[in-house]
Amino acid sequence: MTQALATSLARLEALVDDCIAALETGGRVDDAGFAEAKGRALLQLSRFGAVPIDALDDALSDQVSRLRHKLAREESLLKVRLQAAELVAELVADAVMADEWDGTYAPHSPIRPPAQERLT
Numbered sequence: 001m002t003q004a005l006a007t008s009l010a011r012l013e014a015l016v017d018d019c020i021a022a023l024e025t026g027g028r029v030d031d032a033g034f035a036e037a038k039g040r041a042l043l044q045l046s047r048f049g050a051v052p053i054d055a056l057d058d059a060l061s062d063q064v065s066r067l068r069h070k071l072a073r074e075e076s077l078l079k080v081r082l083q084a085a086e087l088v089a090e091l092v093a094d095a096v097m098a099d100e101w102d103g104t105y106a107p108h109s110p111i112r113p114p115a116q117e118r119l120t
Contacts, residue, residue: 002060005048009063012041016070023077 015037022029056064 001048002057005045005051006060006063008041008044008048009060009067012038012045013063013067013070015041016067016074020070020074020077023074023081029081 015034019029019034022034053061
C-alpha cells in the first residue's frame with residue numbers, strides 16, 4: 001500500500017507542478033485538462049481511504065508535506081489569476097454600461113462619453 005500511495009502522490013504532485021509552471025510562465029493554461037487530471041488523481045487517492053498519520057513513513061510524510069506546500073503555491077497563483085479575471089470583467093462591464101447608459105433610470109455618471117458623442 002505504501003508504494004501505491006507514494007505513486008499516487010507523485011502523480012498528483014507532477015500535475016500540480018505542471019499547473020504551477022503554466023501559471024508562472026503566463027502561458028495558456030488548460031483549466032479543463034488540469035481539473036480532469038486532478039480529479040482522476042484525487043479519486044485514486046480517495047480509494048486509499050483515511051490513512052493514519054502514524055502509518056506514514058518519513059518519505060511519505062515528506063512527500064505529503066511537499067505536496068501541501070505546492071498546493072498552497074498553486075492556490076495563491078490561481079487567486080491572482082481569478083482577481084485579474086474579475087478586474088477585467090469589471091472593466092468590461094463598466095465600459096458596456098457606460099456606453100449604453102442614457103440616464104433614464106438612474107443618475108449614473110458614465111466612465112466615458114456615450115458612443116454618439118465620441119463619433120461627433
